[in-house]
Amino acid sequence: MSEYRRHRKSKKLIDAEKRQGVELKEDEYERQFLPLDEVNGYKIRPGLSNLYGATMLPGGINFTIYSNGATSITLLLYHRNDKEPFVTIPFPESYKIGKVYSMIVFGLDIENLEYCYSVDGPWDPDKGLLFNKDNVLLDPFAKAVSGQRIWGENLTSGTYRARVVRQNFAWDDVTSLGTPMCDSIIYELHVRGFTMDESSGVKCRGTFEGITEKADYLEALGITAVELMPIFEFDETRDMRVANGKILLDYWGYNTTAFFAPNTSYSYEAEHNKEGVGLKHMIKELKKRKIEVILDVVFNHTAEGNEYGPFISFKGFDNNIYYLLTPDGKYYNFSGCGNTMNCNHPMVQEYIVSCLRYWVEEYRIDGFRFDLASILGRDQDGAPMERPPLIQRIAYDPVLGNVKLIAEAWDAGGMYQVGNFPSWKRWAEWNGKYRDDIRSYLKGDIWAAPEAVKRITGSMDMYGESYMGYESSVNFINCHDGFTLYDLYAYNNKHNEDNGWNNTDGANDNRSWNCGYEGDTDNPDVQVRVDQRQHGNALRGARHHVILP
Numbered sequence: 001m002s003e004y005r006r007h008r009k010s011k012k013l014i015d016a017e018k019r020q021g022v023e024l025k026e027d028e029y030e031r032q033f034l035p036l037d038e039v040n041g042y043k044i045r046p047g048l049s050n051l052y053g054a055t056m057l058p059g060g061i062n063f064t065i066y067s068n069g070a071t072s073i074t075l076l077l078y079h080r081n082d083k084e085p086f087v088t089i090p091f092p093e094s095y096k097i098g099k100v101y102s103m104i105v106f107g108l109d110i111e112n113l114e115y116c117y118s119v120d121g122p123w124d125p126d127k128g129l130l131f132n133k134d135n136v137l138l139d140p141f142a143k144a145v146s147g148q149r150i151w152g153e154n155l156t157s158g159t160y161r162a163r164v165v166r167q168n169f170a171w172d173d174v175t176s177l178g179t180p181m182c183d184s185i186i187y188e189l190h191v192r193g194f195t196m197d198e199s200s201g202v203k204c205r206g207t208f209e210g211i212t213e214k215a216d217y218l219e220a221l222g223i224t225a226v227e228l229m230p231i232f233e234f235d236e237t238r239d240m241r242v243a244n245g246k247i248l249l250d251y252w253g254y255n256t257t258a259f260f261a262p263n264t265s266y267s268y269e270a271e272h273n274k275e276g277v278g279l280k281h282m283i284k285e286l287k288k289r290k291i292e293v294i295l296d297v298v299f300n301h302t303a304e305g306n307e308y309g310p311f312i313s314f315k316g317f318d319n320n321i322y323y324l325l326t327p328d329g330k331y332y333n334f335s336g337c338g339n340t341m342n343c344n345h346p347m348v349q350e351y352i353v354s355c356l357r358y359w360v361e362e363y364r365i366d367g368f369r370f371d372l373a374s375i376l377g378r379d380q381d382g383a384p385m386e387r388p389p390l391i392q393r394i395a396y397d398p399v400l401g402n403v404k405l406i407a408e409a410w411d412a413g414g415m416y417q418v419g420n421f422p423s424w425k426r427w428a429e430w431n432g433k434y435r436d437d438i439r440s441y442l443k444g445d446i447w448a449a450p451e452a453v454k455r456i457t458g459s460m461d462m463y464g465e466s467y468m469g470y471e472s473s474v475n476f477i478n479c480h481d482g483f484t485l486y487d488l489y490a491y492n493n494k495h496n497e498d499n500g501w502n503n504t505d506g507a508n509d510n511r512s513w514n515c516g517y518e519g520d521t522d523n524p525d526v527q528v529r530v531d532q533r534q535h536g537n538a539l540r541g542a543r544h545h546v547i548l549p
Helices: 011-019 026-031 191-195 208-213 215-221 277-288 314-322 346-363 373-377 389-396 432-442 446-456 524-540
Strands: 037-039 042-046 053-057 060-066 072-079 087-090 100-106 113-120 186-189 225-228 232-234 241-243 246-248 256-262 292-297 367-370 404-407 427-430
Touching: 042 087, 060 113, 072 100, 113 314, 186 191, 191 208, 208 215, 208 277, 215 277, 256 346, 277 292, 277 346, 292 346, 292 404, 314 346, 346 389, 373 389, 373 404, 432 446, 432 524
Parallel strands: 186 225, 225 292, 292 367, 367 404, 404 427
Antiparallel strands: 037 042, 042 100, 053 060, 060 100, 072 087, 072 113, 232 256, 241 246
16 A cells, blocks of 8 residues: 555644644635645645745645755654654655655644755766765755754754744835935944944844844944845854864854854844744834845855865755866865855756845845855856856846845956946945055055045946946945954054964955054054044045944
């Protein structure tokens, strides 16, 4: 007898659905999703193949995933924090449409549920095929990830698991603010770093709620937007090491593990099945004060690294599609972080656009700053493209039609596109030439004055008809990379010895000036020169400031 059998929805299942908050009369169930099969004790039916990830439905949960090269996929269901799944449910072959696997599982206790996937298929590393049914994989569309609630602690189970999230936040009349780029003053901040110190004066230090507590302060600054350094789920322990007696973590968050999930350690309270509520409250409060929220997003690489890195998600689903690979199956490294996403493959394009849409639809995000955005314009061999389909698709996507699109117009592979990034009159750029020319001028390089004038007046030598003029350039002098504003007038040279990498990390061309003394000093003449002159000159010299607290 087949392990699948037909059945009607039972009274027990109806009662279970009601306990999950489904309020329907008995005769209305005939118009709802009805179980059609049973496997390993759980009732299932074909799912909604256009709903990627895990989605709550009346009485059940819809699980949808796709893989181009897999021969079979199995859903692994866990009780929270358990090491082993309480049930495994293979997707029936008849539930597969094209390359999409989808099914609804009924009668699950969402409050105590975590899930992963096992993906089977060919193993041929030289061709980039790394399917292995023994790998426990995170859903690429996971809306929440378990096991990383406490900052700095390793995963409790050793495996990333997804949770199902209730999407029922009341936004009321909150919508896009639409502040013109030419009127924008952008404040870049790190969620944890912004309020983690006691001097912040907040209760919920280092969290989204901590930023909410500082909403009035941010409004008083006169800024029009905050640009949050990466808030997608990442593992800060990935490169944990000890240097000079200190434990160092991946603090900035530029190694993403789950693009649809907010970092759970940035929430003040545990948010089982309601992840993102603290973030949404923060966004809502900032928008009440006419402050937009822009996300720094990292689609150029993932935390899976190169051939020595872990199997978290993408490697096990379609390694040869998600990543740029050399002819022998190794990883191109245009990101400087071990791998490079294959952004212009149609499946990866679909994934990235779906992710951006999700954050706009579900979190009311006002814009995105794309880290190492030039990678988004490389083809499947790594070569630059004249009209990159992903960048064009994002520019014309209707859901993204009102959001700000800001490119960091270079990558770690040597492609530098400031003033030449494909824009379709939608993309703006972090103006790296503004940073360099203004820094040179402010430290006394008089010969830099003509270039400084061009930058201050809008860089119209760079942004002509193919761009948006004053809407194109995001001017900045300092950001999270390299010297802070304080460093810029305290050091002639970088001093990153505390990272334990022999001062090899970070740029050497900082165009800084130590004002006569390298490092901290109590000399009042130096302090006055720095505090009252150099810092003030730098802050007055930019429009669209990207500044750190």
